Amino acid sequence: MNMTNNGNSRKPLLELQGVSKVFNKEGKDFLALENVELSVGEGEFVCILGPTGCGKSVTLQIVAGLIEQTSGSVILDGTEEHGPGPHKGMVFQEYALLPWRNVIENVEIGLELKHVPGNERHRIAKEQLATVGLSGVEHQRVHEISVGMRQRVAIARALANSPRILLMDEPFEALDALTKEEMQIQILKVWEATRTTILFVTHDVDEAIFLSDRICVMDINPGRLKKVLVNHLPRPRHECMSRTDREFNEMRDEIIGLYSSLKDEELDLII
Ligand SMILES: Nc1ncnc2c1ncn2[C@@H]1O[C@H](COP(=O)(O)OP(=O)(O)OP(=O)(O)O)[C@@H](O)[C@H]1O
Numbered sequence: 001m002n003m004t005n006n007g008n009s010r011k012p013l014l015e016l017q018g019v020s021k022v023f024n025k026e027g028k029d030f031l032a033l034e035n036v037e038l039s040v041g042e043g044e045f046v047c048i049l050g051p052t053g054c055g056k057s058v059t060l061q062i063v064a065g066l067i068e069q070t071s072g073s074v075i076l077d078g079t080e081e082h083g084p085g086p087h088k089g090m091v092f093q094e095y096a097l098l099p100w101r102n103v104i105e106n107v108e109i110g111l112e113l114k115h116v117p118g119n120e121r122h123r124i125a126k127e128q129l130a131t132v133g134l135s136g137v138e139h140q141r142v143h144e145i146s147v148g149m150r151q152r153v154a155i156a157r158a159l160a161n162s163p164r165i166l167l168m169d170e171p172f173e174a175l176d177a178l179t180k181e182e183m184q185i186q187i188l189k190v191w192e193a194t195r196t197t198i199l200f201v202t203h204d205v206d207e208a209i210f211l212s213d214r215i216c217v218m219d220i221n222p223g224r225l226k227k228v229l230v231n232h233l234p235r236p237r238h239e240c241m242s243r244t245d246r247e248f249n250e251m252r253d254e255i256i257g258l259y260s261s262l263k264d265e266e267l268d269l270i271i
């Protein structure tokens with residue numbers, strides 16, 4: 001077992017090796033991320049959990065290639081990554097759909113950029129909309145559908161590019177509790193159907209436990225990986241698991257215990 005695999009038992013798809021990030025804040029160096037070592041397996045669902053400002057988004061943006069690390073390497077499929085690309089599908093809290101396009105045209109955007117012919121584009125987009133449970137609304141405008149549906153469109157858009165990995169930064173945070181739960185079930189169904197590797201950022205403890213194979217618990221000041229927990233809860237979770245189960249609670253207690261040195265106001269996790 002190598003040092004960086006932190007409990008990953010699968011073939012590694014994504015590896016972060018000694019990734020650090022220093023920002024310049026008001027003329028001073030600020031260490032946002034310190035020496036992150038992480039391996040994400042092919043087909044795995046990994047959550048990054050931590051309080052606000054611990055570097056979750058910075059980590060994801062480095063993997064996405066949107067910002068560059070100060071030191072260390074990001075390796076995808078054995079190759080060192082530089083910059084963004086359609087093989088890294090991104091879904092953020094703001095779903096960033098184009099309001100002047102209808103649903104299916106939004107899903108087709110990435111395929112257009114790759115010059116995929118119209119018929120083929122349409123077929124793939126329709127298929128991905130079905131994957132996220134959105135058949136029948138292809139020609140509706142973005143403002144005509146609910147916020148939960150918009151987030152599904154954003155997921156379908158990312159999936160349409162056949163990404164090697166899906167990067168999700170608090171994608172359900174802006175949704176009401178019921179819609180959020182529906183979307184958590186939906187993303188598990190998508191993951192089970194497509195077996196796409198997912199790296200998912202959240203500060204909601206229950207969300208991380210419900211979704212993940214492993215949870216990367218992050219620490220703050222400086223932002224770093226505190227511990228990686230393997231989540232042994234049985235799957236499929238949406239059919240057999242209740243958030244009041246004993247194992248679920250044990251995992252929640254373990255995570256909260258890891259933050260026992262932080263004051264409540266610093267913690268800022270949804271528990
Ligand atoms: N472009 C930037 N320039 C300077 N500092 C930055 C920049 N981006 C992030 N930071 C700082 O890096 C730290 C980590 O930020 P990050 O956005 O990753 O936090 P987070 O864990 O995603 O928090 P949240 O839960 O609030 O989204 C913060 O202190 C933030 O202010």
Ligand SMILES: [Mg+2]
Pocket residue numbers: 056057058
């Ligand atoms: Mg963030």
